[in-house]
Amino acid sequence: MGRPDRIDVRLAPRPRAGKIAGGAASDRKFATARRTRIASGALCCAARCRDAAAPRRIRYSHRSAARQCGHCQQHNIRGDTMSRVLQSVLMAIVLWMGSAPGVVNAHPLDPALLELVESAGGVIEVAWHVPATTQVALRPVLPQRCITQSAPESVAEEQRVTTRWRVDCGGASLVGERIVIEGLRERGTDALVRVALLNGRVVQTVLRGDQPDFTVPPGITRMQVFADYLRLGVLHILTGFDHLLFVLGLVLLVSGWRRLVWTITAFTLGHSVTLALATLDIVSFSSRVMEALIALTIFAVAVELVRDAKERGSWMLRAPWAVAFAFGLLHGFGFAGALAEVGLPPHEIPAALFAFNVGIEAGQLMFVAVVLATRMLLRATPVQWPAAAARIPAYVIGSLAAYWIIDRTLSVLA
Structure with a gap:
């Protein structure tokens, strides 16, 4: 059967003329097919190999078909190698994030808190709250005249270590005195200092x-x-990895600027409502139940991201703003729990609550802009x-x- 094939290709004048006449068109089709193969991958490439090797196609010789199929096999090998590389990169990312306590545990806001309460006779009640994950020692330094x-x-506790003691500052008020927190620069964190004066006023500031x-x-x-x-709100959202992952999922899921703006706005409204209700x-x-439900909302968005486009007819895509608002209600309880750790100034609760919410929104918009x-x-x-690279974030x-x-969930059941 090899002999008739050789006669058909080499001796029939009309097919050879057709081949020569159609050379330009063949080159154009070959270039188009090559671009299509690059875009669509090994499936299109295999189709080109099959067409080139078909007996009814005389325009390519068997040697040309063999060369193209060999190129396709190399493409498939490269595609498989790239797929394995992507899988390895994905596993490395997951393992790295899994080994980072700050990411996996997702404790967003963990500044130290120093509380000083004045009482009669110059006696100061001191409460020093530091995160349980603190590896760099933080130490408050009080005025020299204060004696323990x-x-x-x-x-x-589960997330914090609280140390209490009493000092005598010699009968005078702390007004005008200098207070220092050592170790903030080394740890890269902030500390909240709250001083309740004897006259009833509360002085509060953030040290960096x-x-x-x-x-x-x-x-x-x-x-x-x-x-x-405001600064605490920005710090909270930019270090709250669970909340950031949810926002990232919304950005990847929702197409179109207008729909994305409405979705992010709905999420903001949702968590603003419950943040205010829980704080007041x-x-x-x-808080443990809410944290588990927050994780569930993130998983729901991830599942929607990996679904095929033809199957994406769910309510999450038809009305993403409604979903973002409902899930935002749950995230608001998480924000309120973080705010409860540092507290609010008794005489400026509305201003502090509004500023914290604005800070969350500002940090959230910064993150969306970066994404x-x-x-x-x-x-x-x-x-x-x-194509597999698009699924890595999900x-x-x-x-x-x-x-x-x-x-x-295990923490709730424990």
Whole structure:
């Protein structure tokens, strides 16, 4: 059967003429097919190999068909290698995030808190709250005239360690005195200092690594309260990895600028409502249960991301703003739990609550802007990304959410 094939190709004049006449068209079709193969992968490439090797096609010789099929096999090998590389990268990301306590445990807001309460005779009750995960020692430094009256007593809780003791500052008030928190720069965190003066006024400020001390004023303005809690709100959302993953899932899930704006706005409204209700003690739920439900919302978004486009007819895509609002109600309880750790100034609760909420929204918008800019940059990169690369964020989000669901559910049942 090899002999008739050789005669058909080499001796029949009309097919050879057809081959020569159709050379330009063949080249154009070949270039188009090559671009299609790059875009669609090994399936299209295999189809080209089959067509090139078919007996009814005379325009390519058997040697040309063999060369193309060999190229296709190399493409398939590269595709399999890329798939394995992506899988390895995905596992590395998940394992790295799993080994980072701050990411896996997702404790968003963990500043230290120093509480000083003045009483008659210059005696100061001191309460020093530090996160249980603190590896760098933080130490409050009080005025030199303050002498320790009682030995410090520490109580370890689930997320914090609280140490209490009493000092005698010689009968004078702390107004005008300098208070320092050592170790803030080394740990890269903030510390909240709250001083309850004998006259009933409460002075509160946030100390940072670049400003670890302050002088106790006779009072504090509303703008200072607003600035402090605005910063705490930004810090909370930018270090709250579970909330950021949920926002990332919304950005990846919702298409179109208008729909995305409405969805993010609905999420903001949802968590603002429950943040205010929970902070003012109007509504109260178990923080552990809420944390588990928050993880469940993240997992639901991840599942929606990995579904095929033809199957994406769910309510989550038809009305993403409604879903974002409902899930935002749950996330608001998480924000309220974080705010409860640092407390609110008794005389400036509305200003502090509003500033904290504005800070959350500002940090959230910054994160969305970074995600959108990164996506635009990747799309502009002259690299043909494999189809599997689009699923990496969803798998990372889903893997961490599944871990949080299990971990937090066990914490509830314990």
